[in-house]
Amino acid sequence: MARRALRKVDPTLDLTRRLYTLEQLPKPLDAEQLFGRRAPLEVEMGSGKGLFISRAAAERPEHDFLGVEIAKKYAAHCAAGIARAGLTSAAMVSGDGLRLFHEFLPTAGVAAVHVYFPDPWWKKRHRKRRVMNEAFLADVERVLAPGGSLHFWTDVEEYFQTTLELMAGVARGLEGPLPVAELAPEHDLDYRTHFERRKRKDELPIFRSEFRRRS
Numbered sequence: 001m002a003r004r005a006l007r008k009v010d011p012t013l014d015l016t017r018r019l020y021t022l023e024q025l026p027k028p029l030d031a032e033q034l035f036g037r038r039a040p041l042e043v044e045m046g047s048g049k050g051l052f053i054s055r056a057a058a059e060r061p062e063h064d065f066l067g068v069e070i071a072k073k074y075a076a077h078c079a080a081g082i083a084r085a086g087l088t089s090a091a092m093v094s095g096d097g098l099r100l101f102h103e104f105l106p107t108a109g110v111a112a113v114h115v116y117f118p119d120p121w122w123k124k125r126h127r128k129r130r131v132m133n134e135a136f137l138a139d140v141e142r143v144l145a146p147g148g149s150l151h152f153w154t155d156v157e158e159y160f161q162t163t164l165e166l167m168a169g170v171a172r173g174l175e176g177p178l179p180v181a182e183l184a185p186e187h188d189l190d191y192r193t194h195f196e197r198r199k200r201k202d203e204l205p206i207f208r209s210e211f212r213r214r215s
């Protein structure tokens with residue numbers, strides 16, 4: 001993905017407890033230890049510049065939020081945003097989210113999974129790199145608690161349809177896609193992520209879906 005240079009993270013900002021590498025995390029991950037309390041945990045795969053994680057944590061202080069971002073600079077940028085906002089209920093993992101889900105997140109330990117505008121990998125031969133793949137969806141199904149939700153949004157219709165078809169086959173424990181009327185934006189500023197803002201500005205369609213983990 002083409003990216004503009006990010007602002008340098010202020011070196012005086014304390015990112016302790018806001019930024020972790022996979023190597024620093026316990027297996028299985030213990031969210032209570034990470035956040036110092038027992039609260040529903042929401043996990044975002046591929047946080048990009050971190051708009052969702054900071055906003056959602058500010059809006060839902062009764063939940064904890066863990067973002068994972070494979071690009072180190074972006075993970076640090078997200079963590080800096082969280083730290084600057086003084087949010088203690090959110091943290092970032094710098095590393096491969098596929099590994100976080102497969103090796104670290106405990107079974108039925110997550111209240112919501114968010115995947116917004118994952119890299120489309122347009123070329124057919126690169127599609128195996130997409131994160132919404134069979135193994136990841138099986139992990140999402142495993143880590144979600146009964147009643148927990150998966151939010152998957154993209155502007156790539158083909159990726160959207162392929163994923164929905166894949167889910168019908170491999171993630172039968174996830175009910176959906178649920179009716180989307182209530183997912184439509186209400187005003188110009190209610191975008192969840194940086195990419196959503198950009199796509200809406202360009203007046204591109206956005207495909208939104210939500211699934212719920214069956215009990």
Ligand SMILES: C[S@@+](CC[C@H](N)C(=O)[O-])C[C@H]1O[C@@H](n2cnc3c(N)ncnc32)[C@H](O)[C@@H]1O
Pocket residue numbers: 001045046047048049068069070071074095096097098115116117118119131193194195196
């Ligand atoms: C197209 S961007 C979207 C960012 C953000 N979700 C948004 O909507 O603005 C996709 C992000 O996913 C990250 N990513 C790709 N593969 C990943 C993986 N395996 N684990 C964690 N992050 C990943 C990329 O580095 C990139 O920041």
